[in-house]
Amino acid sequence: MDLRNSPYVPGAGTRPVALAGRDDIIERFDVTLSRLEAGRADTAPLIMGARGSGKTVLLNEFGAMAKKRGWFVASEEVIPNTPLSSLIAVLAHEVLLEMSTRHRVAANVRRALGVLKAFTAVSALGVSLSIDVDAVRGTADTGLFSRDLRRLFTEIGEVAKEQSVGVVFSLDEIHTLESDELSDLNSAMHRTAQLGLPVVFIGAGLFPSWQQAGRIKQSPLRLSSYVARMETSFVRLKPLDSAASREAFTAPALSEGVDFSDAALDEAVQFCQGNSWLIQLMGAEVWEVSSGPTIALFDVQVASDRVRQKLNQWFFPRLTRGCTDKELEILALIANGSHHGIMNFDSVSDCANSLQLDGAWAVRYALTELAKRDLIELEYTDGPIYDNDGFGVRLSVPMMDDYFRTTGGIFGFSAVHHTNNEKSEPYSRPSELPGKSNVPRELVTPRPGAGRDGEGQLPAWRGRPGRTKEEPAAMRLRHRRRLPQR
Numbered sequence: 001m002d003l004r005n006s007p008y009v010p011g012a013g014t015r016p017v018a019l020a021g022r023d024d025i026i027e028r029f030d031v032t033l034s035r036l037e038a039g040r041a042d043t044a045p046l047i048m049g050a051r052g053s054g055k056t057v058l059l060n061e062f063g064a065m066a067k068k069r070g071w072f073v074a075s076e077e078v079i080p081n082t083p084l085s086s087l088i089a090v091l092a093h094e095v096l097l098e099m100s101t102r103h104r105v106a107a108n109v110r111r112a113l114g115v116l117k118a119f120t121a122v123s124a125l126g127v128s129l130s131i132d133v134d135a136v137r138g139t140a141d142t143g144l145f146s147r148d149l150r151r152l153f154t155e156i157g158e159v160a161k162e163q164s165v166g167v168v169f170s171l172d173e174i175h176t177l178e179s180d181e182l183s184d185l186n187s188a189m190h191r192t193a194q195l196g197l198p199v200v201f202i203g204a205g206l207f208p209s210w211q212q213a214g215r216i217k218q219s220p221l222r223l224s225s226y227v228a229r230m231e232t233s234f235v236r237l238k239p240l241d242s243a244a245s246r247e248a249f250t251a252p253a254l255s256e257g258v259d260f261s262d263a264a265l266d267e268a269v270q271f272c273q274g275n276s277w278l279i280q281l282m283g284a285e286v287w288e289v290s291s292g293p294t295i296a297l298f299d300v301q302v303a304s305d306r307v308r309q310k311l312n313q314w315f316f317p318r319l320t321r322g323c324t325d326k327e328l329e330i331l332a333l334i335a336n337g338s339h340h341g342i343m344n345f346d347s348v349s350d351c352a353n354s355l356q357l358d359g360a361w362a363v364r365y366a367l368t369e370l371a372k373r374d375l376i377e378l379e380y381t382d383g384p385i386y387d388n389d390g391f392g393v394r395l396s397v398p399m400m401d402d403y404f405r406t407t408g409g410i411f412g413f414s415a416v417h418h419t420n421n422e423k424s425e426p427y428s429r430p431s432e433l434p435g436k437s438n439v440p441r442e443l444v445t446p447r448p449g450a451g452r453d454g455e456g457q458l459p460a461w462r463g464r465p466g467r468t469k470e471e472p473a474a475m476r477l478r479h480r481r482r483l484p485q486r
């Protein structure tokens, strides 16, 4: 069919024709806006979910809903290594400037800008905002970020309330914030809620399984009360169920007068396993393959092959780029030991044994690192994992298990070498990948400069600034069998 008419939109944050399976969450946010407008306390849950589950799209939808009601909406994406204070200063500035244009520069907006100016001078060092009023000292400039943030939000909330409007602060990719920062944000939002002010913070990020992984064997008593309470204010976007997946396929097609045969729809739904992004990708491929107006099973089968090829040749290699050899080994072990992409463990030490890691600390560290980069998710747990708890680890994207089973992840590195025009390293020492495949060791060692997220060439296990010294030692790999020497 003509690509010009394709209603499928695989991408990041691209609004689908049908925002399937999210009615409850959208309805609940509508209630939040109504409650805040009526001066009743409410907060919005943080949206968490795996890559491609539809977080950004939902966040944008929330922003659009608020805008429709005349609220001020300021959105940003968290930039790794940028302090929250700077992001908040930018958001607050945007909102106050918009308020000042819409309502001319009323005295209270000028005051709030002055408070922000003082806040910026003390907390958000490094951002330069041109604020054309005198700083108002003594409100949000103590230097205690948590307290200053509360006061700043309260100040903005009071201005908004006087003008009978609300304010939405929206931050995407919040998983890159430190948990202290998240806790400060949460405490600020609870403060404005306690005061009945129309300010709401909406955020989206990867499911904080990395936080849970990080808490294996840690006492929950060490969590601040706000972090502990935040656990209840997450909405986790699960894969779309069968009905929602069907709608995500059929509604866009119908908008162009196209439908699916029953068998084709079953096959397409099963293939995508509820992953929103994959549904859009599959839709786009099948649109190209089919001559319509009814999409047949054969079309879906051909499109499946094309999607699988795209994932294997392009998506997974990029996803795993920057993995160390040990991380690839872990992922390959999970893939080989998994059923439908999930590997279950009876306890933390069972996990250490199966993944050939050196004890509970190494399990926590390895799973946290992999989950932070959205390569895995923890299953069956919404709380801390103790030594004897059973839990599961799921590869974060459908068909990643097949990719690792068939390639051991090495495809990724050859693709990286290829695209960067770098010479492949000669393979001198074969390594025994536990499980099935034998993979040349050098091939699974990240090439120089394959660091991730601006980490440059730091060996991944050697940690980032601020990590403790004991980590590299604790990450000593426990090879059960000696590598053959050449």
Ligand SMILES: Nc1ncnc2c1ncn2[C@@H]1O[C@H](COP(=O)(O)OP(=O)(O)O)[C@@H](O)[C@H]1O
Binding pocket: 009, 010, 011, 012, 013, 014, 015, 016, 018, 019, 020, 021, 022, 049, 050, 051, 052, 053, 054, 055, 056, 057, 058, 248, 276, 277, 278, 279, 280
């Ligand atoms: N509820 C949904 N129904 C159908 N498609 C969706 C839905 N949510 C997201 N998508 C599609 O999935 C893809 C990824 O969405 P995005 O919001 O960027 O995900 P995330 O931010 O979680 O990575 C986009 O192509 C988007 O159009």
Ligand SMILES: [Mg+2]
Binding pocket: 012, 013, 055, 056, 057, 172
């Ligand atoms: Mg996103």
